[in-house]
Amino acid sequence: MTITEYLANLNKRFKTGISREHSYRGDLQNLLEALLNNVLVTNEPARYKHGAPDYILTKNNIPVGFIEAKDIGDDDLAGKKKHKEQFDRYKATHDPYIFTDYLDFRFYRDDTFITSIRIADIEGGKIIPRPDKFDEFRDLIRDFATARGQTIRSSAKLSKMMAGKARLLATIIQKALESDAKDGQANEAANNSLREQMEAFKDVLIHDIDAKEFADIYAQTIAYGMFAARLHDPTLDTFSRHEAAELIPKTNPFLRKLFQYIAGYDLDDRITWVVDALADIFELPM
DSSP states (O other), X not given: OOHHHHHHHHHHHHTTSOOOGGGGHHHHHHHHHHHOTXXXXXXXXXXXXXXXXXXXXXXXXXXXXXXXXXXXXXXXXTSSSTTHHHHHHHHHHOSSEEEESSSEEEEEETTEEEEEEEOEEEETTEXXXXXXXXHHHHHHHHHHHHOOOOOOOOHHHHHHHHHHHHHHHHHHHHHHHHHHHHHSSOSSXXXXXXXXXXXHHHHHTOTTOOHXXXXXXXXXXXXXXXXXXXXXXXXXXXXXXXXXXHHSOTTOHHHHHHHHHHXXXXXXXXXXXXXXXXXXXXXXXX
């Protein structure tokens, strides 16, 4: 799909007067996948419903970018009014990031606004392309999806990034557990494992722990485990949750067993992406 074709599709839906934010999701996904090589663009899969943005861009199963889309003509893409809480939360826990209304794209990296570009305007109830912006938009999108994070040169920055991902992971785990409890039972076998872990934790360690407390402990343990594994990693150019499972010292059998679980195929799909994003922090040169 070309940018011209993308805007033509948007215009066709927009002119009906009944299309809303979700109506354009597939068009943007198709455009991004056409512009980006070897990058998978996932449009709001069910497993990401707990705390994730509308699009997650992944390369080799590692998130490389996030996009939140609002309705065409949305008046708060800067996140100063009605979207402030959501945008502040996403910017603190996802990097890099784009906020868009499908026409106007605002780029953020390291919680900082970088630039914005508008590829079409709305005039007389129609979407009018701005072809003079197409090349720049193409370059910005490709840079967004391929650029690596900045080198971490301080313990304070590493600590902040770890804390942000751990908070996000805890929030997703809590919401997933509460959703399962509300539904009465998980619909997918993968979802049962997270609930079963909490029940086992209650039986062995803290009998009256609730979902929020368990989620906090679980997320902090994974973050600490990633750090411990990276300290024992002789191959600094690569790192993943699978590698972490092999690197956790045998002197810490509880942590090692936990990581053998998160590196396996039974890890709950709803948290897989954020665990991989946490591991990705440690893959960056420090």
